[in-house]
Amino acid sequence: ASTLVLAEHENGSIKAQTVSAVVAAKSLSEDNSVSLLLAGSGQSLKDAAKHAASCHPSVSQVLVADSDKFEYPIAEPWAKLVQMIQQSGEYSHIVSASSSFGKNVLPRAAALLDVSPITDVIEISSSSQFVRPIYAGNALCTVRYTGANPCMLTIRPTSFPIPPSSADSKCNEAPISEVDLSTLDEDYLGKSRYVGHTSQDAERPDLGSARVVVTGGRGLKSAENFKMVEKLAEKLGAAVGATRAAVDAGFVPNDLQVGQTGKIVAPELYLAFGVSGAIQHIAGMRDSKVIVAVNRDADAPIFQVADYGLVGDLFEVIPELIEKIPEKK
């Protein structure tokens, strides 16, 4: 077997979710050779390629597509690139993280290659059999891929954790080679153009990979009150999350939403304040190791999944926690 992993990079480094995709690719079969595909331009791409070469011992090759077309992660040239590489590479599998990038690009590439992709894989049973959640995680579906190569997957990064040892193993640096892009030109590629990007506060840990997540729900009542959650998160060195209700009410921006249609998280510690526990929200955090829920309503469904529940007024509990919780080490 041979697998192509679509890599995401930022500021010259490979993103953690891409390394999770490599971990997933490795588990497809014993003798799998994994190629990482990076696209971008300039120095940040070169740095990312260097990082890619040693980001995980399973990476056997790094392919680099260097072009202005890839300055931003646009689906049209990316999908075309994947199709082009598959035609010369004949990979058995093509994998990406099920991030907003992977979900945008991989199905389009699959259509060009005339295969059915499989979204949000959480378990790899064999090289052609996979488990994925359906109905917002209320059922688990095992699917078998019976089509021709390539079998295309997006994987949930939280289900394929990166072993701590793989980060520092510099022993085998995979060779880096440039992709020939001379046949990439097609006039339709210019029909979608990047205009801009607004990003949120980058000082806090990333919600998708944080060790601790503190989430607020509708119970916070206002954007002003939500700052208490942020203060507690700061004390814990945690990422901040929110329910759909809190986002819709305008307390916080959309990219903090945890749930089936937002971010899927699985931190070591998940603290939920004023969160009722709608199915869609639980689907996004149920794999957390330890769940704490604080809610005034003792019947709130969130208590059914919480390891530790505290029935009480969060406007008293949060300040007390901020005061009493030990400083992070």
Place this chain on the structure above:
Amino acid sequence: MKIMVAIKRVVDYAVKIRVKPDKTGVETNNVKMSMNPFCEIALEEALKIREAGLASEVVAVSMGPPQCVDTLRTGLAMGADRGIHVEATTGLYPLNVAKIFKRLVELENPGLIFLGKQAIDDDCNQTGQMVAGLLRWPQATFASKVVLDKEKQVATVEREVDGGLETLSLDLPAVITTDLRLNQPRYATLPNIMKAKSKVIKKYTPQELNVDIRSDLEVVQVIEPPKRKAGVIVSSVDELIDKLKNEAHVI
């Protein structure tokens, strides 16, 4: 300009689903079915564009069993001008749907296509991207804002991506998939429900459209997820901190 909107009939979002005992799927008999919420948002956006005078017609398309006509009627009652039903009794995967949709686009020549970003039953999040790929059209997925410039034939779309919002500019024709915060879908009023009864729904089969419905996927089993066992209720912040420190060892 004509706008096409895909709408899917799914188990109503408020229904607590049940996995069938024989593990072949989720029970859909005697269960309330509705239009996929993301498709409602897609249709609403198309209707708003038509009402702003930027489009002349909104065509709603649904694929699947005969009951999809009910879902199409809901769409017509919301305000779509006419419907197309592609009747298929076997299950359709996103690649099948995308191929059928491509054929319909060739027949209808729309300037813009809206689809929901995903269906709340299979949660695939694929069809819009695949339609765009097959047509070689530009795509903007997970849209939270759409601004149309009729003169320039350009759509400016704000997208919900990891870590913020991204803005793309697309030349029409284009495919846009809709996210939760794009708009608030309208309810169908009684007079509009009555009016919808006389609107036209054209019927096709995949065979008539010359689309081969083969499948490269097979469902092996559908099961319930493992239950998380409920934990303990603590009585104070001090007890909570003590448990987190000395029992769970997470702080």
